[in-house]
Amino acid sequence: MTPSFPIEFCVLFLGVVLLLADAFFPDMDKRKLAHIALVWLGGFLVATFFLRPALLWASPAGFYLADPLGIFFKQFALVATMLTLVLAIEYAPVVERAIPGSKPGAGLGEFFILPVFTCAGLMWMASAADFIMIFCALELVTISFYIQVAYLRKCPASLEAGTKFLILGALSTGFLVYGITWIYGLSGQTGLSAIAGAFAGIPAIPQSSQTALLFGLGLVLVALGFKVAAAPFQFWVPDVYHGAPTPVTAFLSVGSKAAGFVVLMRVLGPFLTVPEIETRVITVLQVLAGITLIYGNLAAMPQTNLKRLLGYSSIAHAGYLLMGVASVGSPLAGRAIVFYLVGYLLMTFLAFLILIPVAKAAGGDDIAHFNGLGRRSPGLALAMLLAMLSLAGLPFTVGFLGKFFIFEAAMQEQQYFLVAIGVVTVACGFYYYLKVVRAMYWQPVPVDAAPVEFSPLGRFAAAFLAALILIVGIFPKPILDILP
Amino acid sequence: MTQVSPLLFLILVPLVASAFIFVGSSARRTALIASLVNLVFVLALFAVFQTGDASYQFVSSTPVIPSLGIALTLGADGLSLIMLLLTALVTVAAVAVARTPDKNAGWFYASLLFISAGGLGAFASIDLFFFYMFHELALIPTFLLIGIWGSGDRQAAAWKATIYLALGSFVLLLGLIGLYLIQPEGSRTFDLRSVISMAGLGVLGDGTWVYLLLLLGFGILVSLFPFHTWAPQAYASAPPPAAMLHAGVLKKFGLYGLIRIASPILPEAVTQFANLLLILLVGNLLYVGYVTISQRKLDWMLGYSSVMHMGYIFLGFAALNVFSITGASLLLFAHGLSIAALFALSGELRERTGTLDLAEFGGLAKPMPFFGLLFGFASFAAIGLPGFVGFPGELLVFFGAFAGGEPLMDSVNGVEIFALNNFQIATVCAVWGVVISAIYMLRAYRRIFFGPVSDRWKGLPEISGVPRVAIVTLLVVMLVTGFFPNLLIRLLASTSLWL
Numbered sequence: 001m002t003p004s005f006p007i008e009f010c011v012l013f014l015g016v017v018l019l020l021a022d023a024f025f026p027d028m029d030k031r032k033l034a035h036i037a038l039v040w041l042g043g044f045l046v047a048t049f050f051l052r053p054a055l056l057w058a059s060p061a062g063f064y065l066a067d068p069l070g071i072f073f074k075q076f077a078l079v080a081t082m083l084t085l086v087l088a089i090e091y092a093p094v095v096e097r098a099i100p101g102s103k104p105g106a107g108l109g110e111f112f113i114l115p116v117f118t119c120a121g122l123m124w125m126a127s128a129a130d131f132i133m134i135f136c137a138l139e140l141v142t143i144s145f146y147i148q149v150a151y152l153r154k155c156p157a158s159l160e161a162g163t164k165f166l167i168l169g170a171l172s173t174g175f176l177v178y179g180i181t182w183i184y185g186l187s188g189q190t191g192l193s194a195i196a197g198a199f200a201g202i203p204a205i206p207q208s209s210q211t212a213l214l215f216g217l218g219l220v221l222v223a224l225g226f227k228v229a230a231a232p233f234q235f236w237v238p239d240v241y242h243g244a245p246t247p248v249t250a251f252l253s254v255g256s257k258a259a260g261f262v263v264l265m266r267v268l269g270p271f272l273t274v275p276e277i278e279t280r281v282i283t284v285l286q287v288l289a290g291i292t293l294i295y296g297n298l299a300a301m302p303q304t305n306l307k308r309l310l311g312y313s314s315i316a317h318a319g320y321l322l323m324g325v326a327s328v329g330s331p332l333a334g335r336a337i338v339f340y341l342v343g344y345l346l347m348t349f350l351a352f353l354i355l356i357p358v359a360k361a362a363g364g365d366d367i368a369h370f371n372g373l374g375r376r377s378p379g380l381a382l383a384m385l386l387a388m389l390s391l392a393g394l395p396f397t398v399g400f401l402g403k404f405f406i407f408e409a410a411m412q413e414q415q416y417f418l419v420a421i422g423v424v425t426v427a428c429g430f431y432y433y434l435k436v437v438r439a440m441y442w443q444p445v446p447v448d449a450a451p452v453e454f455s456p457l458g459r460f461a462a463a464f465l466a467a468l469i470l471i472v473g474i475f476p477k478p479i480l481d482i483l484p
Numbered sequence: 485m486t487q488v489s490p491l492l493f494l495i496l497v498p499l500v501a502s503a504f505i506f507v508g509s510s511a512r513r514t515a516l517i518a519s520l521v522n523l524v525f526v527l528a529l530f531a532v533f534q535t536g537d538a539s540y541q542f543v544s545s546t547p548v549i550p551s552l553g554i555a556l557t558l559g560a561d562g563l564s565l566i567m568l569l570l571t572a573l574v575t576v577a578a579v580a581v582a583r584t585p586d587k588n589a590g591w592f593y594a595s596l597l598f599i600s601a602g603g604l605g606a607f608a609s610i611d612l613f614f615f616y617m618f619h620e621l622a623l624i625p626t627f628l629l630i631g632i633w634g635s636g637d638r639q640a641a642a643w644k645a646t647i648y649l650a651l652g653s654f655v656l657l658l659g660l661i662g663l664y665l666i667q668p669e670g671s672r673t674f675d676l677r678s679v680i681s682m683a684g685l686g687v688l689g690d691g692t693w694v695y696l697l698l699l700l701g702f703g704i705l706v707s708l709f710p711f712h713t714w715a716p717q718a719y720a721s722a723p724p725p726a727a728m729l730h731a732g733v734l735k736k737f738g739l740y741g742l743i744r745i746a747s748p749i750l751p752e753a754v755t756q757f758a759n760l761l762l763i764l765l766v767g768n769l770l771y772v773g774y775v776t777i778s779q780r781k782l783d784w785m786l787g788y789s790s791v792m793h794m795g796y797i798f799l800g801f802a803a804l805n806v807f808s809i810t811g812a813s814l815l816l817f818a819h820g821l822s823i824a825a826l827f828a829l830s831g832e833l834r835e836r837t838g839t840l841d842l843a844e845f846g847g848l849a850k851p852m853p854f855f856g857l858l859f860g861f862a863s864f865a866a867i868g869l870p871g872f873v874g875f876p877g878e879l880l881v882f883f884g885a886f887a888g889g890e891p892l893m894d895s896v897n898g899v900e901i902f903a904l905n906n907f908q909i910a911t912v913c914a915v916w917g918v919v920i921s922a923i924y925m926l927r928a929y930r931r932i933f934f935g936p937v938s939d940r941w942k943g944l945p946e947i948s949g950v951p952r953v954a955i956v957t958l959l960v961v962m963l964v965t966g967f968f969p970n971l972l973i974r975l976l977a978s979t980s981l982w983l
Contacts, residue, residue, distance in 0.1 A: 374591070389624060407657070431647055434627065437627070438631060442632055474548075477550070480551070
């Protein structure tokens with residue numbers, strides 16, 4: 001049977017080939033690169049469905065794990081990358097304008113190729129079962145993101161975002177390595193299953209070791225909290241989301257977050273088997289979830305820029321996901337988190353996909369630039385309406401079911417305090433997501449409104465995402481069946 | 485079950501019609517045809533409904549999330565059928581009296597149809613999950629209707645109503661999840677019938693907190709005092725058809741839910757917290773009643789009166805006996821029709837005069853006598869005068885509530901004497917409520933229609949055409965069911981409520 005590890009190498013190889021093509025054919029239309037990448041990634045996506053988890057190759061050292069969860073997130077990463085490329089094709093004119101080169105399309109090639117490398121990193125992260133592997137995959141993702149965030153090199157906002165992301169990202173990497181060191185020092189292992197085995201061998205862990213272990217895990221949590229945009233490690237989010245090129249923002253908010261949560265679930269596994277520290281870890285997660293929910297939702301309310309709003313909303317959604325992580329005791333929690341991430345992918349990409357042509361036509365990405373969109377281009381407005389309602393969690397959309405599963409798991413674990421916070425923040429969410437709806441439908445059309453142009457590929461992707469939001473929201477069974 | 489329930493057709497008609505409107509067919513005509521088709525269809529369901537059969541009829545079930553026991557299960561018993569009739573009637577009336585706006589006419593009618601579909605879906609659902617989902621379907625159309633085509637401070641009203649309703653429904657959702665989790669593991673389901681039978685077997689866990697969540701969630705949706713402040717503002721600002729559909733149909737969802745879910749499944753919790761509910765509903769009846777009297781604008785007055793009237797229905801629910809629940813169910817129907825007729829008439833009035841300030845009116849019965857007649861009838865119906873269906877409803881609620889609770893006996897010098905328990909005190913307050921509604925309705929009527937007519941209003945056109953037919957229909961239905969309440973009570977006898 002097909003082993004799974006070549007898939008990542010294939011993606012990596014695709015990236016290298018595309019880079020070479022970009023260098024050796026300077027006169028080609030760079031959009032072709034993106035189209036080639038789309039086709040190949042689609043092919044890899046199909047290929048992943050023929051991987052049989054049971055028959056997979058797993059390394060003897062246990063650093064690579066291709067279980068159903070890992071394979072599912074490889075598919076998730078591929079879909080996210082493909083959508084990012086669709087967004088990037090839509091966004092290409094902005095990049096061309098921001099990077100004046102000797103010939104048209106200079107610098108556009110890498111803009112389409114870097115996400116492919118990120119994708120390989122995300123796919124490795126999905127399968128990483130060893131701290132070394134986690135670290136390497138995470139760095140591949142993060143370093144390729146550093147470049148992408150700062151890509152518009154003539155645009156100060158993008159550069160500022162890049163610098164901020166670089167410094168804080170490097171800091172969080174430091175935390176991660178230091179945390180891994182502590183855990184290694186205590187258990188003598190870096191493999192997650194080996195760590196669990198090391199703890200299982202000891203009848204009772206001494207108090208001092210418990211504290212040291214929690215310290216190490218806390219440092220790792222800080223680094224992962226940075227990746228998933230959890231408060232209080234969220235300071236980079238609004239500025240980076242605002243300054244980065246829109247496709248990168250979308251990729252960052254979906255890909256990076258999803259990978260962060262997979263790693264979080266994997267890393268917490270061995271520690272939650274230790275009864276002495278389990279309750280304390282859960283308490284920490286509860287506190288993180290509570291702060292993230294409150295901060296993300298409250299700070300989103302006064303925003304006037306849509307990209308910033310989506311940045312804060314990304315923090316808010318990290319809060320709901322953390323609520324699910326804090327309820328890991330419930331058998332429903334794992335599936336709830338994965339389902340939530342799937343829904344989050346659909347609605348976030350749809351929102352960013354609509355944002356690009358509207359921002360292009362209106363000359364900015366404020367909420368006010370959406371004024372009267374319901375009359376200017378009803379189709380786009382309808383798609384944006386769906387994305388916003390789904391983000392807010394209205395029934396018959398995938399966002400509602402995601403919240404429903406998370407809250408169900410939390411209630412089963414009797415996290416009543418978190419649930420109470422969640423109810424209030426959901427109401428806040430309605431306020432700020434409906435602000436966009438209000439702009440589109442209540443506000444008059446501005447006098448100087450330019451017609452919104454949207455490519456056929458973009459239209460197709462938007463219709464596809466919108467349809468999925470509704471179909472999965474009404475009839476989630478097929479998705480639930482393929483979930484691990 | 486593989487058969488498809490006819491109720492699914494009922495829900496799909498408005499949705500398909502709105503799709504047609506988006507594609508480009510004439511908005512008003514499509515909406516009117518769709519709502520008439522639904523009305524005829526509901527009447528046909530009445531014809532084939534087997535009275536005397538206490539189980540749900542027209543049942544069909546499609547599993548959606550089998551692992552959680554969620555399925556799209558549709559079905560109707562007597563109470564659901566009455567609510568479906570109410571929804572269909574009010575939808576027809578709302579579409580009939582709607583004025584096609586200049587801009588976005590398609591969205592306007594599609595929003596009305598979505599609200600209708602939400603109401604129909606909620607009342608036809610046996611599965612609690614879909615019962616909830618369908619109600620939520622109406623939230624965004626309401627937001628758009630008030631925000632785009634409303635009047636006055638429409639933006640603030642739309643925000644307030646939407647946030648309140650979103651909050652209320654989320655609390656309600658937690659209550660429903662709680663109801664799911666107190667079921668024994670392994671047999672958990674959202675199917676109302678199974679939950680009721682589990683309650684009968686006594687296998688449910690402690691449901692006190694679930695009831696409190698349900699009461700709070702439903703309470704916010706029904707504008708239970710003190711969570712009522714969103715309602716008058718929203719109804720005053722909403723375009724008349726939206727106010728008709730929301731106050732007439734959707735708000736009934738919460739009380740319908742309490743009667744449907746809480747009374748058969750969690751009766752102990754209802755009894756335990758009866759005093760709390762009694763205090764709140766007396767707040768609805770007396771406090772909001774007095775606030776209603778002081779209103780100077782007709783739309784605000786009607787908005788507050790619709791909040792106030794919920795108090796009677798809550799009283800019927802709280803007393804939890806056959807009389808009171810039957811009365812509450814009748815009142816759901818009666819109030820839905822009467823408030824819809826009143827909002828329709830006030831909309832017509834605003835259309836003609838451009839104002840709803842009671843101080844500016846006077847003598848309108850002279851230029852528009854038939855309008856005055858209709859308004860008078862609708863006011864009488866709202867007060868609950870004999871002859872209208874509100875009367876048997878209120879009567880049964882009062883009888884039932886007076887018999888509610890444990891009889892309280894006192895003894896003076898060894899002689900046992902009768903004392904009023906809390907239910908009886910609340911009933912006394914509720915009877916006062918009737919007087920209060922008579923005061924404000926009749927006072928508004930006098931200010932608008934009696935007295936000398938000013939020159940401003942001399943040439944007002946009489947109500948005519950489709951709106952006239954629609955409002956007359958609402959009044960006729962109230963009169964017929966008022967004189968022959970057994971038409972409805974027979975249906976209520978064949979529900980699962982008394983099992």
